[in-house]
Amino acid sequence: MSSFESLGLAPALLKALAAEGYTTPTPIQEQAIEPALAGRDVQGIAQTGTGKTAAFALPILQRLAAQRKPTVRGGCRVLVLAPTRELASQIAESFRVYGKFIGVRVITMFGGVPKGKQARAIAGGVDVLVATPGRLIDHMQDRTVRLDTTEVLVLDEADHMLDLGFIIPIRRIVATIPASRQTMFFSATMPKEIASLAQTMLRDPVHVAVAPAATTAERVDQHVIFVEGAAKRVILFDLLAEVATGRTLVFTKTKHGADKVVKYLEENGMPAAAIHGNKSQPQRERALHQFRTGELRVLIATDIAARGIDVDGVSHVINFDLPNVPESYVHRIGRTARAGATGVAISFCSGEERPFLKGIEKLTRQRVPVMTAPGRIAKAA
Numbered sequence: 001m002s003s004f005e006s007l008g009l010a011p012a013l014l015k016a017l018a019a020e021g022y023t024t025p026t027p028i029q030e031q032a033i034e035p036a037l038a039g040r041d042v043q044g045i046a047q048t049g050t051g052k053t054a055a056f057a058l059p060i061l062q063r064l065a066a067q068r069k070p071t072v073r074g075g076c077r078v079l080v081l082a083p084t085r086e087l088a089s090q091i092a093e094s095f096r097v098y099g100k101f102i103g104v105r106v107i108t109m110f111g112g113v114p115k116g117k118q119a120r121a122i123a124g125g126v127d128v129l130v131a132t133p134g135r136l137i138d139h140m141q142d143r144t145v146r147l148d149t150t151e152v153l154v155l156d157e158a159d160h161m162l163d164l165g166f167i168i169p170i171r172r173i174v175a176t177i178p179a180s181r182q183t184m185f186f187s188a189t190m191p192k193e194i195a196s197l198a199q200t201m202l203r204d205p206v207h208v209a210v211a212p213a214a215t216t217a218e219r220v221d222q223h224v225i226f227v228e229g230a231a232k233r234v235i236l237f238d239l240l241a242e243v244a245t246g247r248t249l250v251f252t253k254t255k256h257g258a259d260k261v262v263k264y265l266e267e268n269g270m271p272a273a274a275i276h277g278n279k280s281q282p283q284r285e286r287a288l289h290q291f292r293t294g295e296l297r298v299l300i301a302t303d304i305a306a307r308g309i310d311v312d313g314v315s316h317v318i319n320f321d322l323p324n325v326p327e328s329y330v331h332r333i334g335r336t337a338r339a340g341a342t343g344v345a346i347s348f349c350s351g352e353e354r355p356f357l358k359g360i361e362k363l364t365r366q367r368v369p370v371m372t373a374p375g376r377i378a379k380a381a
């Protein structure tokens with residue numbers, strides 16, 4: 001097994017990793033760090049939870065530290081593109097954490113925050129700019145940002161960018177970055193459109209890939225409870241009240257559904273919060289912060305809002321509704337059992353949702369064991 005030292009990382013980074021309690025590189029880090037340090041382009045297939053952020057952030061920080069350069073007005077040395085503001089914030093935070101003994105200037109740019117503030121933040125130039133494509137294009141049009149001094153480009157969650165309609169903005173952004181750059185491209189899946197985007201952006205990349213969906217699912221202890229619509233919330237409450245669930249992420253199909261679950265739990269005296277697209281940026285940040293610090297044990301989310309949520313120590317994932325796309329199920333349950341830990345996933349399945357369960361079992365090539373409902377429903381039966 002390799003160590004961070006043997007991958008060639010500098011002492012300032014090793015110290016930061018030790019402070020974070022990381023002892024061994026994850027598989028994607030083992031594969032990507034050395035070639036990235038050598039300046040190679042990287043094309044990675046990896047989902048959130050695999051340690052991919054450190055896989056690109058560490059070599060980038062090392063290269064920044066090795067060749068210090070004055071920043072250029074309105075410019076950056078490293079540009080990271082991410083599909084959502086949550087993911088962008090987390091990536092920026094990772095750069096700050098891993099780079100704390102190096103001293104790097106990292107900023108974010110995404111919608112929902114005044115443009116003027118972001119323009120001032122980049123005015124003197126920065127080392128690392130983490131942005132969502134839409135807001136970055138706005139700044140390029142305002143001429144508050146220039147990308148012609150960018151040395152390294154990272155595209156994260158490319159397949160999600162495609163879902164959100166960001167491919168054309170990305171092509172416009174990339175066109176203004178020098179071809180001599182180093183590029184790292186990450187995606188959980190590699191559909192045709194993404195593969196062709198990668199081909200136009202990368203030069204002779206090293207291909208790295210980690211555990212396909214089925215393997216991730218094997219690490220999570222999964223259960224299904226057969227339950228019809230109206231009883232779901234009662235079972236959820238009983239599960240949360242009676243089973244020793246730790247930090248719990250609950251997924252619903254819709255934003256409205258998420259709000260209804262929060263309302264029910266709160267009416268029954270259990271604090272909870274929801275994050276979804278209708279919540280303001282401060283609301284989402286507050287909920288995530290409370291969840292991260294443990295002030296809130298239960299967070300309700302929709303798939304879109306949950307993509308890129310990076311919270312360690314999630315002990316339980318509860319699928320209040322089953323997703324109709326089996327890959328989403330694997331994404332969801334991957335929120336627990338991160339970086340080698342084990343976790344529990346409990347899914348509620350109504351008669352209507354049975355076909356979704358079948359699709360999930362086919363994708364993960366395993367049966368989800370049936371669990372009896374806890375609490376009042378079980379007693380009534």
Ligand code: AMP
Nearest residue numbers: 022024025026048049050051052053339
């Ligand atoms: P990511 O896939 O980048 O979202 O990372 C998933 C989680 O694993 C993050 O919370 C990281 O803090 C954590 N992590 C990343 N690399 C390691 C490592 N080598 N050892 C332990 N935890 C890690």
